Amino acid sequence: MTTHANPQADESAWPLLPEERTWGAARLTLTLATTAAATWCYLIGESVAGYLGFIKGGLALGAGCMIGMVLVLLAAGPTCVRFGIDSIASTKPQFGSRGWVVPAALQAVSIIGWNSLLIIFFAKSAVQLSVALGILDLGSRNAALVPVLTVLACTIIFMVLRRGATGVSLVSNILVAHVFIGLWMLYLLVSRRWPELIAAQPANASPNHLWNYTTGIELGIGATLSWWPYIGAMIRMAPNGRTIVLPVMLGMAAPVPLLSLIGLAGSLVLKSSDPTEWLRIVGGPAYAIVSLTFVTAANFGTTTAGIYASAIGLRNFATLQKRTWTTLLLITIAPVALVGMFIPELFFAKFGNFLALIGVAFAPLCGIQIVDYFVLRRGRIDVRAIYADAPGRPYHFWRGINPAAMTALAVGCFTYIAFLNPLSYDSAAPYPYLTASLPSATAAALAYLLGSLLVIRAGRGGYARP
């Protein structure tokens, strides 16, 4: 039986054919850089500024981001890039032909939650930009524009994504300029306030210097581990592993710490991570307009990529496989639009904590995938079994669920919270020496390895018998 390249293949969760995987390193780098650079960079920088100065903070964050990214790449990368599938489909060999709904739920909540936050940021920035440009007057009624702009942004994203991954790439080609604007903003602050920047002391630093340094690393690792839900949908468009490594490590991991330096520097010197505020102080209203343009463009690009990745993830649900791409996009965008319309302020105030808790699951998820692919299966993945759910199929395990993966995920999450409470930052004694993400990934990997020995003994999971 033969099949031909399908122009709509990038709108399904099915494996892509080699001839459909046409993104080269440059296109992938642009897309990943645009996806990675968003308002969260300031928030990450602001968090680090609580514990570390500019040099130490920048280096710890940079190192953490690169470590987190390599974990994500090793976890989802091999299966996604070999078979042209997304992050969610890549979890079926570990979680089972029905258990994958757990990572899918994590992905949906994480992406939709983050995208709701970013799109509200986008709307607020657009209102501020309009005021700065004189299009709008200052006034309380401007707050009412946030829901309107949220819906407008969602409509534009919907129109763009009707072209599938091509739409994501198109937006990235246009919006990637904002990464350079961000670097220019950083240059401005560093060049004009260098002595203050070097002398600035972090506000919440612990007396334990190692604890502060480790927290900077941990924030970097956590930031890039959150890319796990996004990465599969992007790298599956590239033809092989060789094409993805440098774009992922340089296009996705590097911009985050670089742009986070904006928030780090702003927080240390001007006590504000929001460049819109401090660029007005440093360079006047014209600079503030440039900054607002940056924020608007950055969040729009990231949300476009996020909605795309989430829609592809939802495609794995049998009931959504036959729905049109338009319907799937509407299902994915609707929660974002509804949050922006009805509860933007409440969501802003409360949902960040929930996202912090959800984030602890990505380190164990990576640990499980890495040990399964490289140690237990030694690269042997049955692509047919990923899509076939029936008793006796390799990834059916027990009723479609692999208890070893579920247990390991729980062990990993528990380990993380035992090492570091992501909300209060209370930590256990070994945390300064080990971080929280790395022990969490290791504990999950070990628990999965041990549990899988029983699974293999029971003849489940499609593993090669020793």
Next chain:
Amino acid sequence: MTDPAQGDTLSQAAALPPQLEARIAAVENAAPTSDFDASSWFWMMLLGVAVPLILLAVGWWA
């Protein structure tokens, strides 16, 4: 030996949509796509392990 009733259930439940079936067959029959070659591993270890370690050492002693 497989129970015939169970075999029927298996074949029904495991039946894939024809387009997906064709796609999987094409992927299975295509030349195997590598995950990471030696060059990929080099860059991953350099950028994901060695460079972070250097950054951490520089940052700690800065």
